[in-house]
Amino acid sequence: MPELPEVEVVRRGLERWVAGRRIKAVSVPDPRSIRRHALGVEDFRGNLEGATVLSVVRRGKFLWMPLSDSATTVPSPEVALVAHLGMSGQLLVESPEQPHEKHLKVRLSLEARGDDPEELRFVDQRIFGGLFITSLVPTADGLPGGGIASTFTGGSSLGTTPWALVPEEAAHIGRDPLDPHFDLEALHLKLRSRKTGLKRALLDQSLVSGIGNIYADEALWAARMHYARPTDTMRRPDTERIIHAARDVMARALAAGGTSFDSLYVNVNGASGYFARSLNAYGREGDPCPRCGTKIRRDTFMNRSSYSCAVCQGRPRNARM
DNA sequence: CTTCGTTCCTGTACGC
DNA sequence: TGCGTACAGGAACGAA
Numbered sequence: 171m172p173e174l175p176e177v178e179v180v181r182r183g184l185e186r187w188v189a190g191r192r193i194k195a196v197s198v199p200d201p202r203s204i205r206r207h208a209l210g211v212e213d214f215r216g217n218l219e220g221a222t223v224l225s226v227v228r229r230g231k232f233l234w235m236p237l238s239d240s241a242t243t244v245p246s247p248e249v250a251l252v253a254h255l256g257m258s259g260q261l262l263v264e265s266p267e268q269p270h271e272k273h274l275k276v277r278l279s280l281e282a283r284g285d286d287p288e289e290l291r292f293v294d295q296r297i298f299g300g301l302f303i304t305s306l307v308p309t310a311d312g313l314p315g316g317g318i319a320s321t322f323t324g325g326s327s328l329g330t331t332p333w334a335l336v337p338e339e340a341a342h343i344g345r346d347p348l349d350p351h352f353d354l355e356a357l358h359l360k361l362r363s364r365k366t367g368l369k370r371a372l373l374d375q376s377l378v379s380g381i382g383n384i385y386a387d388e389a390l391w392a393a394r395m396h397y398a399r400p401t402d403t404m405r406r407p408d409t410e411r412i413i414h415a416a417r418d419v420m421a422r423a424l425a426a427g428g429t430s431f432d433s434l435y436v437n438v439n440g441a442s443g444y445f446a447r448s449l450n451a452y453g454r455e456g457d458p459c460p461r462c463g464t465k466i467r468r469d470t471f472m473n474r475s476s477y478s479c480a481v482c483q484g485r486p487r488n489a490r491m
Numbered sequence: 492c493t494t495c496g497t498t499c500c501t502g503t504a505c506g507c
Numbered sequence: 508t509g510c511g512t513a514c515a516g517g518a519a520c521g522a523a
Contacts, residue, residue: 298499472496
């Protein structure tokens with residue numbers, strides 16, 4: 171499934187192939203993928219047709235494309251097309267002649283531009299993801315709405331808009347560890363005030379976004395911390411260690427996914443590059459811990475699997491789930 | 492307000 | 508061969 175690095179690869183692909191282009195027509199073969207657009211298919215279509223995609227922004231796993239109003243040349247990004255890939259979503263830039271994918275949900279036909287493919291497709295098997303149009307609201311911190319640290323991209327593409335705006339539905343989401351405006355001190359204070367376990371906090375998108383089950387386990391393993399560590403016992407170096415671990419594993423996955431990315435497709439095939447990489451803990455029940463050789467164990471936790479090394483990641487007193 | 496369990500959804504894997 | 512069930516999980520939602 172697409173994790174944050176794959177979503178960033180998708181963002182870059184959309185920026186290259188879709189930003190700056192006008193949407194000519196929209197079809198929705200399966201409305202379930204736009205059920206979060208409360209006003210329905212016709213409203214969805216009406217808002218998109220004629221609009222131009224101004225840019226492509228990401229925060230955590232939310233992607234959004236601020237839209238210009240009709241044919242005006244003055245960018246006034248008050249609304250955006252929001253995309254979340256969920257478990258199985260793909261955004262593909264293709265020729266309209268390409269055969270339809272089995273789980274094709276939404277098609278946007280784009281105005282011609284050189285030899286660029288003229289269709290953007292949303293394909294989703296499990297329907298956890300979706301598209302919707304919403305208003306943009308000011309960010310809580312007044313800084314640009316999303317983005318990725320230039321140190322991880324070579325500085326060519328920040329993926330930020332000049333506008334400090336974020337979709338209404340994503341305004342409660344914290345910045346992700348790759349965001350240049352990520353506020354470690356603020357996170358630390360929130361962790362200290364929470365009465366919960368560390369993994370649960372890492373998965374809470376309002377505290378820090380973009381960390382899913384896989385990265386939570388990998389970051390905890392790298393930082394040698396237990397998933398049930400009470401967050402109110404976290405000291406500043408502990409918070410730094412776990413966030414640096416999360417950032418590091420995501421940055422390395424991004425580097426891998428970015429290189430295997432086929433430029434004609436905006437897709438999650440970069441995920442194969444990531445999953446081919448060795449994970450140290452996630453999904454490795456019974457395998458030896460790469461650090462100490464102890465068998466990795468699997469616990470059921472939050473209706474999810476958690477993988478950890480019982481020796482490297484000792485259970486704390488006062489463990490909290 | 493905080494915390495935490497449930498639910499959505501469908502394809503795949505596996506036991507019988 | 509076919510049936511039933513567990514599992515994968517981001518994030519909205521509601522209960523306490």
